Amino acid sequence: MPRASRKDSILEAALACFSEHGVEATTIEMIRDRSGASIGSLYHHFGNKERILAALYVAGTEAYHGFLQDAWQHVDGAQSAVETLVGSYIDWVGQNPDWARFLLHCRGRVEAGEQGDTLRQHNREHFLWIERQLKMYREQGLLRELPRDVFTALLIGPTQDYMRHWLAGRVQTPLEQCRPLLAQAAWMVVKT
Amino acid sequence: MPRASRKDSILEAALACFSEHGVEATTIEMIRDRSGASIGSLYHHFGNKERILAALYVAGTEAYHGFLQDAWQHVDGAQSAVETLVGSYIDWVGQNPDWARFLLHCRGRVEAGEQGDTLRQHNREHFLWIERQLKMYREQGLLRELPRDVFTALLIGPTQDYMRHWLAGRVQTPLEQCRPLLAQAAWMVVKT
DNA sequence: TTTAATTCTAGAAAAATATTCTATTTGTGA
DNA sequence: TCACAAATAGAATATTTTTCTAGAATTAAA
Structure with missing residues (x-):
């Protein structure tokens, strides 16, 4: 089994941030830090913040x-x-x-x-x-x-x-x- | 009876914007334009966006x-x-x-x-x-x-x-x- | 195995948005 | 009329999101 893809680790980090700080208070930067991904990677996979939510x-x-x-x-x-x-x-x-x-x-x-x-x-x-x-x-x-x-x-x-x-x-x-x-x-x- | 205060007209405009574009999509600027108030006035009365929601x-x-x-x-x-x-x-x-x-x-x-x-x-x-x-x-x-x-x-x-x-x-x-x-x-x- | 193409990653730059700050105006009670 | 507080304005600043360009990793074809 492949270990969590970057895409998945971003989602995981996003959920953790949302739980911890609330959806409105979490920034892209927080998700970036928590997931270890870069801004570019984040936007490559999802395009914008809203689509992270949707996924x-x-x-x-x-x-x-x-x-x-x-x-x-x-x-x-x-x-x-x-x-x-x-x-x-x-x-x-x-x-x-x-x-x-x-x-x-x-x-x-x-x-x-x-x-x-x-x-x-x-x-x-x-x-x-x-x-x-x-x-x-x-x-x-x-x-x-x-x-x-x-x-x-x-x-x-x-x-x-x-x-x-x-x-x-x-x-x-x-x-x-x-x-x-x-x-x-x-x-x-x-x-x- | 006093006609709608500025404060009320801001709230009214905010609700209209929220209904029209959704809460996440409405910006302070949109509320400003719709209510006719200035940024200064807006922040004088409410302090920040979150407090507009709360009110x-x-x-x-x-x-x-x-x-x-x-x-x-x-x-x-x-x-x-x-x-x-x-x-x-x-x-x-x-x-x-x-x-x-x-x-x-x-x-x-x-x-x-x-x-x-x-x-x-x-x-x-x-x-x-x-x-x-x-x-x-x-x-x-x-x-x-x-x-x-x-x-x-x-x-x-x-x-x-x-x-x-x-x-x-x-x-x-x-x-x-x-x-x-x-x-x-x-x-x-x-x-x- | 090399090459070409595609996907992925990176972070700086730009754009959009929220907030602060300073100055003016308006109203209000002495 | 004056002093003072509340309200308004908009420029300046800070924060946050999004775009953009370039390079690294991966995959597939030859």
């Missing part, structure tokens, strides 16, 4: 999507599917707080930027993947008939909200305790 | 809190309270999309900045106000006993999630149609 964003969402799809192996039934959607989100954010903070913080910014379309395409595909997974349960009448966007909001909204507060250090209830509550509530509100 | 953020949250407290006049019973929390959020965001986009986009940034404590204090007070309003219903046993942070996430999480997507133009279901669905779901998941 990092895509890498993060892909990591999360992969995590979810791995967890999906053990899904067995509609309730288990809902529980996995909620639980995987909690687990991944819990295990990767720096990534998660970055993704939550920069979503709007990256979507508004030039890579917005790419990103939206990515997300749409992930969404469709979930749709395919739930199709069967829907056809069996196990899930409420709701506009798709409302369904999604009901299912994952509370969890996203909770984890956003957790990342900001605004909540005390330990994750292990919330997990079943949130999973159960999601199921309650989404089942027929 | 705008505080103004926005205050507007929303006021809106909610007005709507609270008509609350009558626990279900009505839940419905008002959800409905007011939808209404305010629907009527003030620029404000809402800005608030959602910048929360993390402002909280991480020097005004973070002030802001957190503000939010805590608002949160406590809601707590006081719900206390009675809680004592009557009408609301589920849950860790407070989980309760909040269940109540408002789906709505916040939905409105975030609405602001980004990612959903089609009209707000009038979602409103009762979200309110009803919130009540379902939060009532005893």
Whole structure:
């Protein structure tokens, strides 16, 4: 296996800087110092600061999507599917707080930027993947008939909200305790 | 009534620029041009760019809190309270999309900045106000006993999630149609 | 293995942006 | 009217981002 490419080491350094100082406060120079790359190298690989953000964003969402799809192996039934959607989100954010903070913080910014379309395409595909997974349960009448966007909001909204507060250090209830509550509530509100 | 002060006109111009070009892309110069103020005046009133954001953020949250407290006049019973929390959020965001986009986009940034404590204090007070309003219903046993942070996430999480997507133009279901669905779901998941 | 082409790296130079500073003007109370 | 503070202006400075030119490393073809 090839060791981390220069490109990757720049991304890694960028995430570390963002976590440490916040996205707005980190300068190209800080990323240069931390990664050991030169300005020229940095701009060769990414072109500008915004595209560093975008690349990092895509890498993060892909990591999360992969995590979810791995967890999906053990899904067995509609309730288990809902529980996995909620639980995987909690687990991944819990295990990767720096990534998660970055993704939550920069979503709007990256979507508004030039890579917005790419990103939206990515997300749409992930969404469709979930749709395919739930199709069967829907056809069996196990899930409420709701506009798709409302369904999604009901299912994952509370969890996203909770984890956003957790990342900001605004909540005390330990994750292990919330997990079943949130999973159960999601199921309650989404089942027929 | 005094007409808009220079300070206010700067804030107004800033919000307009942010809505039009995004927060990251607007420069001090753009705000200067749009507001008609000079650089000196701008820095006299706010000190730096970050503090313009913070002031705008505080103004926005205050507007929303006021809106909610007005709507609270008509609350009558626990279900009505839940419905008002959800409905007011939808209404305010629907009527003030620029404000809402800005608030959602910048929360993390402002909280991480020097005004973070002030802001957190503000939010805590608002949160406590809601707590006081719900206390009675809680004592009557009408609301589920849950860790407070989980309760909040269940109540408002789906709505916040939905409105975030609405602001980004990612959903089609009209707000009038979602409103009762979200309110009803919130009540379902939060009532005893 | 040499050559040519391409990719990558480097850092100085330029451009864009944010902030400070000094001077003037405006308003306000004694 | 005078003294003083608050507000405004824009030039000067500092910081940060981006571009540009040149050289080093790598790859592929001959």
